[in-house]
Amino acid sequence: MRNYGGKLKRFNLSKKKRLAKGEQFKAVLARAVCMSNGLLRLYMAENDCGYPRLGISVGREWGGAVVRSRLKRVLREVFRQSQDEIPAGFDYLVMLSRSRSDKSDKAERAREVVRRLSFEQARASFLTLVKAAAAKATREE
RNA sequence: AGAGUGGGUCGGGCGGUCGCCGGUUCGUCUUAGGCGGGCCGGAGGAAAGUCCGAGCAGGACAGGGCACGGUGAUGGUCAAUGGCCACCGGGGGCGACCCCAGGGAAAGUGCCACAGAAACUACACAGCCGAUGGCCCCGGCUUGCCGGGGCACAGGCAACGGUGAAAUGGUGCGGCAAGAGCGCACCGCGGCGCCGGUGACGGCGCCGGCAGGGCAAACCCCACCGCCUGCAAGACCAAAAAGCUGGUACUCGGCCCGGGUAUUAACAGCAGGUAGGUCGCUUGUCGAAAGACAGAGCCGACUGGCAACAGUCGGUCAAGAUAAAUGGCCGCCGCCUGCCUCAAAAGGCAGGAUACAGAACUCGGCUUACAGACCCACUCUUUUU
């Protein structure tokens, strides 16, 4: 856990660190390495900016505007505070793992977990995914 | 104390820290611009559904009508409305109060299943009576009349028909051959008059004996309202590629005009408007600023009004994103429940709840969703005094 009371490492997240156009999303999806666990799904692709960039996509199946905005904020905050722990020079496209059987009670419960997603959960999940994806990317090269 | 009705308010708060969006200002590098810092502002009562009404923008348009859509008691109110207020009528509730698209069925068309004689149509069908006439039989006798019985021929009647959601007004008494508003009483209905009310309508009185079923959220008729499309409206800037014109070279030609071919990796211009961007777009206008003025703007007080609302005065100026900002973490307080200390106030411990929901051009309403808390007015029941 990060020490908030002591010396702080400060991160910003300005607009150029975001993926902002449909074309950019498509480009990442075309070139990316894909990894997923039970919670998140990560697409990771090299860019030539020298810094990491983030894109988030949350579909309608997760709830209304309130729920989706909250999920996006949490994921954005995770990315912001993890910038020094992930490889720079990559684009990261984060989505939520699709629950396959849409109408079962199990999927409904999984969706409830996602709606109540906490910051620490999301952060841990994201970091393990990045590590795995980075390993996969270097192996492929 | 319990049960309930109507209306209104709030929708956790404070601090620290790291961020995000917009505005403004300062510093710095500097061509635009980038980076860093300060200050200010940054979701809701429903921001939602997109059900109405406006502003705004573009298009259409002499005027009028048709068509289409909407609304529908009355009187107000509002920029406007299908909203809101008051009142009337009908229905529900013991009551506070709630609900109602609530014009027209003697303009026309259509429908009314099943059941029923019949669903709007006839002096129908089934039926009742047959007093009065007529015919037949019996008795009496004063021999053409009386009495009794029968027929259902003339004729009279519309109660009865038990089905249905609905059947030519209902109940009771009288009346009659049988009956019938045929007569009467009460209720309902219609017409007239008077009174009250701006009006819908209500009250009272008189008269009429009853007009004639329902459905218009069926077509329709009447009255009133409504042009169409929507900020992805619309305005501006404008890459690339292609196009056109010019230029250049060659050619037809004595030369100009003109035509043809080539060049487009030698170049210029052009409109169109795509990708993309800016404005619209966050109160507006004027002003250097202070400020002033204007807003269907918001808040409060007063006045008028039963009220919706209006007027005056004072204060206030309020998010502006576009893969879409308003968040993460920490601490404290607050809310509910239980236990303990305690006369109470209060304190301590443990557990729990924190809903519905996210601006997308802007307003006024309506509808729908919602944890919990509070306030005001009122009704009914029970107990005590």
Next chain:
RNA sequence: GGCCCCAUCGUCUAGGCAGGUCUAGGACACCGGGUUUUCAACCCGGCAACAGGGGUUCGAAUCCCCUUGGGGCUA
């Protein structure tokens, strides 16, 4: 964001605009039986639906209103 449309058995649909024996019809699927040595095909029978809530009406799948859930067009 704006503007529209739709909802009927497990699936595709008829009925709706002219409300009534519509306890909603048909096809495919499923189940049971028959036929066949067996299977297929065929025949007979069965199961199974008006998205939810109000209103109008004597009566609503149908007409009106409100929700819910799908789908389309528009840069």
